[in-house]
Amino acid sequence: MSILVIAEHDNAELKPATLNTVTAAAQIGGDVHLLVAGHNCAAVAEAAAKVAGVAKVLHADAPALEHGVAENLAPVVARLAADYGHVLAPATTFGKNFMPRVAVALDVAQISEISAVESADTFIRPIYAGNALATVQSKDAIKVITVRGTTFEPAAAEGGSAAVETVDAGSEANDKVTFAGLEESSNERPELTTARIIISGGRGMQSGDNFAMLEEIADKLNAAVGASRAAVDAGYVPNDYQVGQTGKIVAPDLYIAVGISGAIQHLAGMKDSKVIACINKDEEAPIFQVADFGLVADLFQALPELSKELDKGA
Amino acid sequence: MKILVPVKRVVDYNVKIRVKADGTGVETQNVKMSMNPFDEIAVEQAIRLKEAGLAEEIIAVSLGVTQSQETIRTALAMGADRGILVETDEALEPLGVAKCLQKIAEKEGPGLILMGKQAIDDDANQTPQMLSALLGWAQATYVSKLEIADGKAKVKREIDGGLENLEIALPAVLSVDLRLNEPRYASLPNIMKAKKKPIDTMSPADLGVDVSPRLVTLKVTEPPKRAGGVKVESVAELVDKLRNEAKVI
């Protein structure tokens, strides 16, 4: 049976998490169809048709679908789902927000944030902040699944040539929820979830201004800047910097934790990074237990040094 | 208006969990259990709304084993007015929980249901969205700011790209994020008072809900351990290792 993947996008561009979700779908096996639901999003549908491994693109266009409001999007997905064995979406705040409503409409369980596909009905998912892995089997006729992006390689964005089919976008603009604007964080850097290198700051940074030291290094490494919950709570940086159980899950080639103690909830978001380095003045901090390269030092000395050292040619 | 707050009993967030040797699950015997941290934030928000004169009664609901009563007591000690325990030994899944909560909401008629955004044991992040869909009420997840006026809620939601603003009609189901508030500690007199507050007990069957699981957990394993713990002596050594050994910069 075919698999329906719900694309995440902003009506202009496909979000990268969609590509990881396509890979998970391909591993389940079967034709992969990609639903692009939005408003004036034909360009996204065209981009979706080029994704390698996608057999068909379904394009649903309506004003009510512009902002991905869950109450409007879920019924469109649920109506299409009847023809599929699996419905997949990225386990981002976009996918997590509406997929449980699709599950309710189909009266099936949702399998949240899978990290591996065992077979068409059996999946692995992290529980307890990733401190345990559960292998779960679903007996439901239609499997509703969200996918953790970091554990599936992205499908190639080019190379496919799927047909684009227009589908019923529904008329259910609900009157209970009104979208009242997005406050996008003005971040010019690579996105946390796709960056190859991330440098994150914690409470040890002491202020938002001091994050400039991390930015300087990030510029030299073309890295994204992240943060611990404590740094976000203290107002040093906006919420979308947060890495962890309840923030973003990342797995870059290199993660540098600066002034972060390494609480379970922070580790949950970054311990699958290929290489972990840390700078912390407390040699007992738990972050050292997961770090491949730990430096016991005062960050206010180490960061300027690091910045200079990086200038000394590669 | 009434506010309904579902509170889940989970392994305390400070506990380093252990996977059972036979791979059937996570050790919960002799482990400190607490209210799911997000649910504490939901309880706190309900109390603040009551203190602001926007709500009259706060009902804390928990589903699970007998000891879930303790979690309800914690909510009562913080300031909730009464409790409902839906008692079962069944391993609950979000869909079953949401269906029970739907029945309770239909009976109690709250203007607002405040929930945690996710339970830190199953990390499902489903129940509020499911409950909202079952009731046909508006939903707002990951709420970090809430204003209520004129039968409407204005919320800020923490999403991957920043913050989203929504205006939603009441009744509604909200799931709360970490930065909405800092929950209070219950004072000793309030803990004593909470012992006298009523808790109604019922079963899923009393509510007419079948909570038998839809998923089979075949096994639970430990994730691969990282071989960390290596220290470097200087910034120069760090950069050298990252460049020449790990080859990541």
Ligand SMILES: Cc1cc2nc3c(=O)[nH]c(=O)nc-3n(C[C@H](O)[C@H](O)[C@H](O)COP(=O)(O)OP(=O)(O)OC[C@H]3O[C@@H](n4cnc5c(N)ncnc54)[C@H](O)[C@@H]3O)c2cc1C
């Ligand atoms: C339900 C729940 C969910 C959570 N979700 C998340 C999450 O998603 N992400 C997350 O990060 N946290 C999360 N937390 C919070 C987590 O438990 C920790 O409180 C948080 O990660 C601590 O942040 P921190 O390491 O920056 O601060 P701290 O623990 O205070 O550590 C600061 C570190 O900086 C070091 N330091 C201080 N000054 C210097 C200096 N001059 N030079 C070098 N080092 C210095 C200190 O030695 C210390 O190790 C969650 C908590 C709960 C209860």
Ligand SMILES: Nc1ncnc2c1ncn2[C@@H]1O[C@H](COP(=O)(O)O)[C@@H](O)[C@H]1O
């Ligand atoms: N057994 C339960 N009893 C009470 N509330 C629950 C229960 N399970 C889930 N919830 C509520 O649903 C939220 C999200 O849980 P989950 O969907 O399991 O991540 C929790 O923060 C609680 O508010």
